[in-house]
Amino acid sequence: MELHTSRLSRRPALAAAVLVPLGLAACGNRTVTRTDGSTTTVRFMLNWYPYGEHAPFYYGAEQGIFEEHGIDLRIEPGQGAAKTTQAVGAGEVNFGWADTPVVLGNIDNGVDVKSIGVFLQTTPSAVQFFADSGIDSAEDLAGLTIATSAGDAPTTTFPLFLEAAGLGAGEVTEQNIDPAGKNSALITGQVDALIGFAHDQSPIIAEASGKTLDSISYADVGLNFFSNGLITSGAQIAADRDIVQAMLDATSRSFAAAREDPEAAVAAMRGKDPQIAEPHVLLEQWNGTIDLLTTENSTSDVPGTNTEQDWETTISILADAEMIGADGSLEDYVDTGFTPAT
Structure with missing residues (x-):
């Protein structure tokens, strides 16, 4: 697939998940910054209420991984990837967890977000x-x-x-x-x-x-495209790239830790949400997620490390499905300056 450098045309209609009225822009962009040695409170919105896929975030917070990276992580439930994406773009939260096709479609419609690391690289x-x-x-x-x-x-x-x-x-x-x-x-x-x-x-x-x-x-x-991953706003990236990198690194480490000890990761979710499923259901969900963290093109076992080839495939498939415009470039959707630390 040839990646063009022009901005995407603003499509009047893509998928219903992209067309949720913005209504959030009036809130203004509220970003977070930090100084060396400080811990910053970060608001992070899931794509839905907590389920097994989200175990690494709770486990990483419990094990102090986010704190080691200077982040006091505040996890909030979501109401769908579109609402999460738009909340991030409007600065209502600092980071989000959302489905890549929805994220890219919202970017086409002018929402100020970027993907900084897709973790579910095989579509569920x-x-x-x-x-x-x-x-x-x-x-x-x-x-x-x-x-x-x-x-x-x-x-x-x-x-x-x-x-x-x-x-x-x-x-x-x-x-x-x-x-x-x-x-x-x-x-x-x-x-x-x-x-x-x-x-x-x-x-x-x-x-x-x-x-x-x-x-x-x-x-x-043989049909594969990126799914859920970490997003933030362009305004947050401009305000403090270091904290964006820290959030990506902490998330990657948390996923790696949860992959090594699935039972402990799921146990960290206990009591965190009234709608949460039974532990054995959460465990099955997380174990299923582990199988989605890489593709046949993955060159690294570090969670959240993406290849340009997989991004090109994703963009091409979503354009064929008319979920995004036909002339989008990698740079329109992704800040490629962020890679999880090894």
Whole structure:
């Protein structure tokens, strides 16, 4: 893919997840800075309420990793990647955790954010179904009804999944369902399968239904793009690059530590949110996340280290899905001056 240096055209409509009214800009950009030896309070917003993928942040805070990097981390739940992205861009919080397709689409629409390190480098997007459904391969999806949610990354890229799997759009029936209702739709038999993030949803559905789930990942058919990662505002980068680097380094170290001791990482989440799942569900979610931290192109085992090749692939796929403009460059979306310390 050729990366152009021009700014992206402002597309009037991309995905629904990008079109949440900004309404935050009036808050102004509030940034954080620090002096040597000081500890700075940093507000950090998740993409959703806490689930297993977020264990490294709680573990890193508990183990003093963020404090060692001069950060007093204040973790806040989110209400979706779009709202998190826009809260970061408006300066309501200093850093966020958000899905890359949503982040890039919001950048196209003028939100002042940059990716500074993607951690889920293999997409968790997948078609999920009960293991006893008789589905053994992507070809078996033909003729089935699959729950989708308009505007999210798995749904918007679903046509590319079907193409990669050798299926035509008319070979499956898509039933648009609100994200909150998709799990129930599968459990009650309203649909044969659903698409979403398997590392998060499948353990929850299994817990609620008492049945084993299976899935076909988009990456299984050769379609891979970046997912959740660390973002901050352009204003924060301009105000203090050192604290941005410190946040990235502490996050990377926390992910590495949580990967080494999953049980302890999940235990650090206990009691942190009234909506949090049972520990065994959180553990399954975190173990599923570990499998997503690298790609076949990864040149480093340090979490959050991205390759230009994977970024190019991501930008190309999202442009093909019309989630972002066709003329975006790497520099439009990423501050490449930040790399996790080894």
